Amino acid sequence: MTKSSLPKRIALGSDHAGFELKEWLKNLLTEKGYECLDFGTNNPKPCDYPDFSSAVAHAVASKECDTGIVICGTGIGSSIAANKVFGVRCALCWNEYTARMARSHNDANVLALGARVIGFELAWEIVKVWLETPFSEDERHKRRLEKISALEVLETEEAKAQC
Numbered sequence: 001m002t003k004s005s006l007p008k009r010i011a012l013g014s015d016h017a018g019f020e021l022k023e024w025l026k027n028l029l030t031e032k033g034y035e036c037l038d039f040g041t042n043n044p045k046p047c048d049y050p051d052f053s054s055a056v057a058h059a060v061a062s063k064e065c066d067t068g069i070v071i072c073g074t075g076i077g078s079s080i081a082a083n084k085v086f087g088v089r090c091a092l093c094w095n096e097y098t099a100r101m102a103r104s105h106n107d108a109n110v111l112a113l114g115a116r117v118i119g120f121e122l123a124w125e126i127v128k129v130w131l132e133t134p135f136s137e138d139e140r141h142k143r144r145l146e147k148i149s150a151l152e153v154l155e156t157e158e159a160k161a162q163c
Ligand code: RB5
Pocket: 015, 017, 018, 049, 072, 073, 074, 075, 076, 077, 078
């Protein structure tokens, strides 16, 4: 995402532990004029974070959405699952600084939050920084991201060869 293409369409997903925070963020984001696509879960009953995290990741990888937010108890499981989807760079952020760096240096396209780790107000501050920070476009960061993409291709080919 460059300055001229800051996100407008946001994919959201959580497990039961992140459900309440997801609903709260969805309402705020909608109020602010963002278009939110909610991939569930739709109630606080125990469920499995990979199901919702991968749905968000696919929506971002396919460009159906400009960015995504995945939420579970710690944010760890959701971020691991999202990062299995080709083309996704999911970053677990716990303050404004990590959100700013994840966008500016890593051009991360999915944000993971830990609903049992941070409060709602901090989560909102993180989300605002995430949505307002463009990728720096610096050559050194582009080069590093190209290496991540090359690694992704290589690992996928190796995984296919093992089948
Ligand atoms: C659910 O209890 C919890 O394990 C999950 O929300 C998440 O924190 C996993 O990483």
